[in-house]
Amino acid sequence: MGSTMTTYIIRRILLSLPVLFGVLFATFALGRLIPGDPCRAILGEKATDAVCDAFIIRHGLDKPIPTQFRIYVGEVLQGDFGRSFRFSKPVTALMVERLPITIELSFCALFIAILVGVPLGVISAVRHNSWLDVFTMLWANTGISMPVFWLGLMLAYVFALALKGTPFALPASGRLTAGLLTTPFWEVWGMQLSKGSFLYAISDFVGRLNMLNAVLSGNWPVLADAVKHLILPAVALSTIPMALIARMTRSAMLEVLGQDYIRTARAKGLRRTVVIMKHAFRNALLPLVTVIGLSLGGLLGGAVLTETVFNLSGVGRILYEAITARDYGIVQGFTVVIAIFFVILNLIVDVSYAYLDPRIQLD
Amino acid sequence: MDLAVSPTALDIEGLAPRSVSLWQVAARRLFRRKSAILGMVLLGILFLVALTAQWIAPYSPTLSMLDVNPPQGLSKRSPPCIHALGCPADQPEHIVGTDGNIRDEFSRLLYGSRLSLLVGFSTVTFAIIIGTVLGALGGYFGGWIDNLIMRVMDVLLAFPSLLLAIAIVTVLGPGLINALLAIGIVSIPAYARVMRASVLTLREMDYVSATRALGGSNLQILFQRILPNALTPLIVQGTLGIATAILDAAALSFLGLGAQPPTPEWGAMLGAERNQVFTAPHLVFFPGFAIMITVLSFNLIGDGLRDALDPRLAHVS
Numbered sequence: 001m002g003s004t005m006t007t008y009i010i011r012r013i014l015l016s017l018p019v020l021f022g023v024l025f026a027t028f029a030l031g032r033l034i035p036g037d038p039c040r041a042i043l044g045e046k047a048t049d050a051v052c053d054a055f056i057i058r059h060g061l062d063k064p065i066p067t068q069f070r071i072y073v074g075e076v077l078q079g080d081f082g083r084s085f086r087f088s089k090p091v092t093a094l095m096v097e098r099l100p101i102t103i104e105l106s107f108c109a110l111f112i113a114i115l116v117g118v119p120l121g122v123i124s125a126v127r128h129n130s131w132l133d134v135f136t137m138l139w140a141n142t143g144i145s146m147p148v149f150w151l152g153l154m155l156a157y158v159f160a161l162a163l164k165g166t167p168f169a170l171p172a173s174g175r176l177t178a179g180l181l182t183t184p185f186w187e188v189w190g191m192q193l194s195k196g197s198f199l200y201a202i203s204d205f206v207g208r209l210n211m212l213n214a215v216l217s218g219n220w221p222v223l224a225d226a227v228k229h230l231i232l233p234a235v236a237l238s239t240i241p242m243a244l245i246a247r248m249t250r251s252a253m254l255e256v257l258g259q260d261y262i263r264t265a266r267a268k269g270l271r272r273t274v275v276i277m278k279h280a281f282r283n284a285l286l287p288l289v290t291v292i293g294l295s296l297g298g299l300l301g302g303a304v305l306t307e308t309v310f311n312l313s314g315v316g317r318i319l320y321e322a323i324t325a326r327d328y329g330i331v332q333g334f335t336v337v338i339a340i341f342f343v344i345l346n347l348i349v350d351v352s353y354a355y356l357d358p359r360i361q362l363d
Numbered sequence: 364m365d366l367a368v369s370p371t372a373l374d375i376e377g378l379a380p381r382s383v384s385l386w387q388v389a390a391r392r393l394f395r396r397k398s399a400i401l402g403m404v405l406l407g408i409l410f411l412v413a414l415t416a417q418w419i420a421p422y423s424p425t426l427s428m429l430d431v432n433p434p435q436g437l438s439k440r441s442p443p444c445i446h447a448l449g450c451p452a453d454q455p456e457h458i459v460g461t462d463g464n465i466r467d468e469f470s471r472l473l474y475g476s477r478l479s480l481l482v483g484f485s486t487v488t489f490a491i492i493i494g495t496v497l498g499a500l501g502g503y504f505g506g507w508i509d510n511l512i513m514r515v516m517d518v519l520l521a522f523p524s525l526l527l528a529i530a531i532v533t534v535l536g537p538g539l540i541n542a543l544l545a546i547g548i549v550s551i552p553a554y555a556r557v558m559r560a561s562v563l564t565l566r567e568m569d570y571v572s573a574t575r576a577l578g579g580s581n582l583q584i585l586f587q588r589i590l591p592n593a594l595t596p597l598i599v600q601g602t603l604g605i606a607t608a609i610l611d612a613a614a615l616s617f618l619g620l621g622a623q624p625p626t627p628e629w630g631a632m633l634g635a636e637r638n639q640v641f642t643a644p645h646l647v648f649f650p651g652f653a654i655m656i657t658v659l660s661f662n663l664i665g666d667g668l669r670d671a672l673d674p675r676l677a678h679v680s
Binding site for chain 2: 018019020022023025026030033034137138141142144145146147148149150151153154156157160161296297298300301302304305308309319320323324328331335338339342343346
């Protein structure tokens, strides 16, 4: 098993290389297809001729297209994803600032989706055709039909305005109440990190995940505040994956519950809950991994909209602003990073799928 | 394809089952599902509204109430006013209020149904045509053609769909047509994959070999023999695809990348008033609700179709 698995993983990684190459080519083309002068498209309308000449030479824009592509791939491989003219910063620095917000949001949304979706799916399968089942499926159908930005705005209206003054009131924008300060956890721990080191980059990134940082530094008021701010956007973003997960869990459970070994387990006299949880649910987990993997793309897209609605300055927000401001450096850089990230995630989902189901032929 | 059961001698005695085609069976099964019927009723109403918008809408969707003769002294974003529900009779009636440009929101909502349906059908038609041709070519010819096509599809699938659509619109420039094109391109891989899978199984069938033996050309085999038999999964995928396309188009318009003002597009209407959600919630609620109902109707029908066309459930006839 071990060696087949390793071969499979290596094969799977090799298979994603052409896709990664295609992704690089697509983002390269994106940068070249932008209407008008590429220098001013990337550096901004106000770039002078001298600056533009320097830019063109630096990025080899005067060279033939294949050479340009080689230069671009070389830059990306070295972790250089271009610059933003609006922030005058490399795209990588902006990513370190913005990615944690999106990751925190998506992770919490997925957590809520699984936490609610799985039990709902299991219960509707066990109580097949009961009013609870009918209600859950109706709700799941409505859930996947809701525009996430609409749900977000409606939640904001209800919880930030209609319920204002009640204990259920929740903030509808930002990550923390203004004035509340967070200290990066490594400073609280008294760690000395030199700027530019790998450890610093990692710690800096983790320190920007507000909730995790608050836990690590033991700052409970900040944790409570961060959670409060994250509830509405995370709930809005979780609706579609939650509905998908509930539906998938239900159909997988229904299929498993009809199998012979379930009847055998019941006939042996095992308790109903044991049969459902130990015999049925474990085997229904597999399609769940697939649907979670499939939701990740939608989650990232939904994050763009949710961040816009709730004024969270994450990846989605910066992309949106970059498009309006025609800051193509950001669009190109973030697109390529997200796509690479996505290819790797899909790889992980595929591998874990093969790992979870020994029946899957690895070759 | 005709799956009709051939009449037998038993027919004479009236004992044989009446001949039923696959589509009749599917239709009968579809009409047995309450959720699918609900979906069809909702969609029917939407079509009716879209077709008759110009007669049932009280105002033009782009007409400001200031230009009405006689001018109505309304303020911006006035809340809904229905005379039958106790709104003072001296105020002009606007069932769901007016928007930021003092236009009748109800009329705009009615006209919006046209765009939503148009968006759904046009993008999916575009994606189905291109996806089907690509998938069929890849599946039928195999080899490097298949490899090339499917790797390009893999690259398209490597991007989260909404982000790819955003990137495409960035290059093409904002606007409804470009947004439709972007959503169409993004949805091609799904149909190409479905089509390729069907073609791979169908091309090994005996009736395909028979056509080839009779001297049928590749094109003839592909389009006359294989394509009609690969339709069912495409129909299901297409119906559910319309739902996704409408949602994505609304999202692009919400971000200001799709339909431009003063087009009465639901996503754009919602996006334009999103900062007024606390003062004029009706301008956010109703367009979003309309999007939800439209998407829901396609999802319900798509789900119903999937079950109705599933040959594994063929015991119900």
